[in-house]
Amino acid sequence: MLADLAHDRALVTWGAFYFVRYHPDQRWAIVEDADLPELVGRRTCIGTEAEPFGDSTVEVADASGAVVAQVSTAERAWAWVEGLEPDTEYVYRVIVDGEEWGAGELWDTLPDRRGGYDLMPSGRAYDLRFRTWPHPDDPTPRLRFVALGDYGVGVRSDSEVGELGDHSGGEDDDWYSSYYAPYRYVLARVPFFPAIGNHDTGDTELSDDGRQLEDNFHLTQRFRSTAGRSSVGPGLFYRLRYGRDVELVAIDTSLDSSSEGARRHFQTGHHRAWLEEVFSTDDVRWRIPFSHHPAYCAGPSHVNDEDICEDLIPLFGKGGVRLVLAGHEHNFQISEVDGRTYVISGAGGKLRENPPQNLEAACTTAWSGQCHLLLVEIDGAEARLTPVSGLLPDGSPHLMTAMSPQGQVLRPPFVVTDSRVVPRSVSTNT
Incomplete structure (x- = not known):
């Protein structure tokens, strides 16, 4: 996720939600925060305080494909990448324990044959690129942004999914439906x-x-x-x-x-x-x-x-x-x-x-x-x-x-x- 951006740096974060299907005929259900230690062996999955997923490196490359900046960490699941040029397009990737994070086809919550929603292959993949902002002293080029107010519960469908606790926003699993799932492809390129x-x-x-x-x-x-x-x-x-x-x-x-x-x-x-x-x-x-x-x-x-x-x-x-x-x-x-x-x-x-x-x-x-x-x-x-x-x-x-x-x-x-x-x-x- 591209969590923040300026004219000379970018904040890149990574995380994961975990799902379980208790019976082959049941839909996938998100693992709630309280069950993470028992089912997954973790306490957290996203955010500043998320436990690290391994030795991680963020690489940022220019239009030619040359890596122009990188930063490594084994203590957290986020990193500021510094020293970028203003008003310049870059691509980026996150490598965790030698493997690219979030690569390949992704699964999304989509309509299923039974008239509800379930996790399934989406045919989509992340497009990890961004453009740095112009320098604060330079004239502002044409700017487009989206104002999104009161965005609701997102992809949560109905009680048959039974996945998101009390939906109050007080736990990480509450955020899957309303924020990360519906906006994941945008959040990979545009900060919120x-x-x-x-x-x-x-x-x-x-x-x-x-x-x-x-x-x-x-x-x-x-x-x-x-x-x-x-x-x-x-x-x-x-x-x-x-x-x-x-x-x-x-x-x-x-x-x-x-x-x-x-x-x-x-x-x-x-x-x-x-x-x-x-x-x-x-x-x-x-x-x-x-x-x-x-x-x-x-x-x-x-x-x-x-x-x-x-x-x-x-x-x-x-x-x-x-x-x-x-x-x-x-x-x-x-x-x-x-x-x-x-x-x-x-x-x-x-x-x-x-x-x-x-x-x-x-x-x-x-x-x-x-x-x-x-x-x-x-x-x-x-x-x-x-x-x-x-x-x-x-x-x-x-x-x-x-x-x-x-x-x-x-x-x-x-x-x-x-x-x-x-x-x-x-x-x-x-």
């Missing part, structure tokens, strides 16, 4: 940057899964090492600079149960100071905050967030923000307020089809009740937002339409423009 939501903490669940998030997303290795890049613990705040002209800022909008006087993590003293520094200048053309909870929401289940509106939106104004991304409400919404575009894309896995009732209060200009992911394309002074609801028979994206408050059909892309002349400053954030 999380925003903490209410189901990741004690806000909604019976327990806080923060430790599991830190382990599986390698948060310590990714965000604690570079000065100024993040504010971590408790809560997760970090910034990503892609070239000179784009910076994404992750904001933790979950409840803060550890601090007196602060309801939310972004109101806590050290996080607040970090946010004020990040948004103190209007020196990046596209500084894009993203969080789980939205500032403006027309429903049907949630309304405008007063804390975000009072505490964060003034900072967005100082930082030159023109586009804000969020999830939480399980539909698609666009709000336009004071020259700024707020997008809710929260139907990656679960959907609320009831129409929103507070369109005027949320300054809503478009909405849709369909499952989707959001493709964001930034090219110079233009950001194009395209919700995608699936694939057509020929494999091309099925673009999702939306509705205006007046009932008019609106077709993507939804375009955000920024015609400002933005002063530039040299940055070393990566």
Whole structure:
């Protein structure tokens, strides 16, 4: 898995899930964490704290096939590969005890003849390649990324599979269905940057899964090492600079149960100071905050967030923000307020089809009740937002339409423009 990426380095991780079939007529079932020691002889299978699988080497090669960087370890199942060139395509592989990890045809959870799902050969293999980011001082080339909100339970089908415990996210086996299985081929090439939501903490669940998030997303290795890049613990705040002209800022909008006087993590003293520094200048053309909870929401289940509106939106104004991304409400919404575009894309896995009732209060200009992911394309002074609801028979994206408050059909892309002349400053954030 390509866990993180910058202009000069990449974080590569590897792991495994184990399955058992207790009877030849039964489907494969995942081995739950509690049963790993007895059935497999391991305590863990993925994440920062996973036990090593053997003597491991990560090799990175350039377009000619020449190995340009490598790193070896016998103590862990992850490694930073350093010394790479900016804006350059590479291929990589992981070798464990002399054998290439994850090579050959893979097995996936697929529909079977009995009307359910089971593990079987997929006819697919990993394509292990990536392109490093441009240098932070260089103009940003055209950038495409996906915003995926509230991605649900993934490939878990029904009770006949009987495989994933309580599905709370508190154990590694919970993550197979919702994260690693459906996105494995993407995660091999594209890093995932999380925003903490209410189901990741004690806000909604019976327990806080923060430790599991830190382990599986390698948060310590990714965000604690570079000065100024993040504010971590408790809560997760970090910034990503892609070239000179784009910076994404992750904001933790979950409840803060550890601090007196602060309801939310972004109101806590050290996080607040970090946010004020990040948004103190209007020196990046596209500084894009993203969080789980939205500032403006027309429903049907949630309304405008007063804390975000009072505490964060003034900072967005100082930082030159023109586009804000969020999830939480399980539909698609666009709000336009004071020259700024707020997008809710929260139907990656679960959907609320009831129409929103507070369109005027949320300054809503478009909405849709369909499952989707959001493709964001930034090219110079233009950001194009395209919700995608699936694939057509020929494999091309099925673009999702939306509705205006007046009932008019609106077709993507939804375009955000920024015609400002933005002063530039040299940055070393990566």
